Amino acid sequence: MNRVAIALLMFFFIGSCLADEHMQMHMHHGDAGGDKRISLALAPEMKQHQLSNMREHVEAIRSIVGLIAGNDFAKASEIAHLKLGLTEETRKMCEMFGNEKFRKLGLAFHKSGDDLGDVLLKKNVTQSLEALSRTMGYCVECHATYRQ
Ligand code: HEC
Numbered sequence: 001m002n003r004v005a006i007a008l009l010m011f012f013f014i015g016s017c018l019a020d021e022h023m024q025m026h027m028h029h030g031d032a033g034g035d036k037r038i039s040l041a042l043a044p045e046m047k048q049h050q051l052s053n054m055r056e057h058v059e060a061i062r063s064i065v066g067l068i069a070g071n072d073f074a075k076a077s078e079i080a081h082l083k084l085g086l087t088e089e090t091r092k093m094c095e096m097f098g099n100e101k102f103r104k105l106g107l108a109f110h111k112s113g114d115d116l117g118d119v120l121l122k123k124n125v126t127q128s129l130e131a132l133s134r135t136m137g138y139c140v141e142c143h144a145t146y147r148q
Contacts, residue, residue, distance in 0.1 A: 040099055084112075085113040115131060
């Protein structure tokens with residue numbers, strides 16, 4: 001086979017791969033049922049409320065990681081209890097949801113936030129990161145299961 005033939009073959013081969021990929025991307029975007037997560041069917045104002053709460057969660061995680069690195073376990077513990085733990089406010093928030101399993105998951109998540117707060121007081125980096133990882137496991141699990 002000469003070089004031109006090989007070049008042509010490669011051209012068609014790569015071209016067909018790109019076409020496949022394009023098709024898949026296209027199907028993904030156009031497919032409204034692509035998101036298989038359970039919808040909580042939230043009212044619009046609840047949606048905004050939930051999202052702003054969620055953004056506070058990421059911020060809390062970031063603060064806690066930074067404070068562990070900076071050796072300020074007391075402050076990290078305070079944030080864990082206040083922002084991720086089960087407070088009167090977070091309990092009320094969770095109880096507003098009609099979906100029983102979602103509510104349970106939310107409450108278990110906040111309980112893990114309190115556990116994290118307790119572990120942080122031991123001032124042990126490894127144990128703290130393990131507890132943080134358990135708490136973040138709930139973020140991952142819930143996001144994989146539910147959407148607004
Ligand atoms: C009990 C369920 C649950 C837990 C636990 C949970 N989330 Fe969420 N989160 C949600 C839902 C539902 C949404 C909306 C997702 C959607 O509709 O696509 C969301 C959305 C978000 C968003 C998007 C915010 C925006 O403005 O778009 C962020 C960021 C987020 N969560 C962070 C976190 C972090 C960090 C944690 C853990 C520390 C966490 N969440 C724990 C249910 C949860």
